[in-house]
Amino acid sequence: xxxxxxxxxxxxxxxxxxxxxxxxxxxxxxxxxxxxxxxxxxxxxxxxxxxxxxxxxxxxxxxxxxxxxxxxxxxxxxxxxxxxxxxxxxxxxxxxxxxxxxxxxxx
Amino acid sequence: xxxxxxxxxxxxxxxxxxxxxxxxxxxxxxxxxxxxxxxxxxxxxxxxxxxxxxxxxxxxxxxxxxxxxxxxxxxxxxxxxxxxxxxxxxxxxxxxxxxxxxxxxxxxxxxxxxxxxxxxxxxxxxxxxxxxxxxxxxxxxxxxxxxxxxxxxxxxxxxxxxxxxxxxxxxxxxxxxxxxxxxxxxxxxxxxxxxxxxxxxxxxxxxxxxxxxxxxxxxxxxxxxxxxx
Numbered sequence: 001x002x003x004x005x006x007x008x009x010x011x012x013x014x015x016x017x018x019x020x021x022x023x024x025x026x027x028x029x030x031x032x033x034x035x036x037x038x039x040x041x042x043x044x045x046x047x048x049x050x051x052x053x054x055x056x057x058x059x060x061x062x063x064x065x066x067x068x069x070x071x072x073x074x075x076x077x078x079x080x081x082x083x084x085x086x087x088x089x090x091x092x093x094x095x096x097x098x099x100x101x102x103x104x105x106x107x
Numbered sequence: 108x109x110x111x112x113x114x115x116x117x118x119x120x121x122x123x124x125x126x127x128x129x130x131x132x133x134x135x136x137x138x139x140x141x142x143x144x145x146x147x148x149x150x151x152x153x154x155x156x157x158x159x160x161x162x163x164x165x166x167x168x169x170x171x172x173x174x175x176x177x178x179x180x181x182x183x184x185x186x187x188x189x190x191x192x193x194x195x196x197x198x199x200x201x202x203x204x205x206x207x208x209x210x211x212x213x214x215x216x217x218x219x220x221x222x223x224x225x226x227x228x229x230x231x232x233x234x235x236x237x238x239x240x241x242x243x244x245x246x247x248x249x250x251x252x253x254x255x256x257x258x259x260x261x262x263x264x265x266x267x268x269x270x271x272x273x274x275x276x277x278x279x280x281x282x283x284x285x286x287x288x289x290x291x292x293x294x295x296x297x298x299x300x301x302x303x304x305x306x307x308x309x310x311x312x313x314x315x316x317x318x319x320x321x322x323x324x325x326x327x328x329x330x331x332x333x334x335x336x
Binding site: 004006007008009010011012013014015017018019021022023024025026027029030031032034037038039040041042043044045046047048049050051052053054055056057058059060061062063072075076079080081082083084085086087088089090091092093096097100 | 117120141142145148149152153154155158162166172175176179180183184185186187188189190191192193194195197198199202205206208209210212214217218221222226271272273274275276277278279280281282283284285286290291294295297298299301302303306313314317318319320321322323324325326329330
């Protein structure tokens with residue numbers, strides 16, 4: 001492990017850099033109007049980035065060292081389906097968790 | 108119910124994600140030989156799970172300082188997309204409040220806030236800010252606290268509880284209600300396919316390809332199919 005000064009250099013640089021990334025539009029654009037084509041893309045940020053974030057974790061879970069796991073796949077599909085059909089986030093989480101725990105115990 | 112309390116209630120389930128993740132960071136940082144103030148420094152100053160884990164691993168491998176910083180920032184590039192996406196909702200706040208939102212803008216706070224703003228579009232900017240602060244409360248302060256707990260206790264919550272999968276389940280449950288129109292569903296589908304196809308790219312950059320690809324697909328679908336559900 002590197003020295004203490006280097007660790008703090010990393011912490012401060014990462015802190016400033018991460019804040020910069022989070023602030024760049026919120027701070028610099030603020031309430032100025034953004035072009036329509038840009039807003040049109042932004043409407044799909046959450047619904048694109050979040051599934052992309054979890055898809056590899058679902059198909060190649062860390063807990064099984066990357067081997068596809070039927071219990072986790074089934075839980076993931078059930079969670080999205082319940083969330084989609086009921087529009088209820090807590091219901092989706094509950095059903096997904098129940099299926100994961102149930103199938104892990106059975107399989 | 109006030110917007111703050113509504114946000115707090117909606118953010119509370121994320122404790123199941125935050126506690127094991129932050130404890131794991133504390134444990135690994137402790138094992139890597141970081142003193143407590145540096146471990147806590149990471150969680151308070153950087154406040155970004157995946158970037159913290161990346162930086163810790165590279166520090167442990169004695170990678171050059173610039174490589175550590177650049178790699179961890181690459182993992183965090185999606186935050187700029189979150190910043191752009193939330194600006195139409197919160198851009199009217201005074202600058203110092205936008206600074207506070209930016210500091211607390213992480214995957215969970217962003218996702219929950221945007222989901223709520225889309226579901227209840229008639230909120231004032233003040234209400235949206237209060238809701239965001241409510242969502243943040245059970246997510247960010249526990250991130251600091253349980254980093255310290257992990258570093259002090261030195262062991263994490265056992266893996267066989269299936270808590271590794273709490274994060275995917277939490278996000279997937281939120282994606283369901285977000286898929287309101289055909290364009291939203293196409294954006295999600297394209298993003299998933301690209302995320303799996305480009306998972307081999309280093310430092311999470313496959314996520315950027317997938318996110319941008321999904322956004323372009325959604326925007327194109329909206330032009331062709333309209334934005335009705």
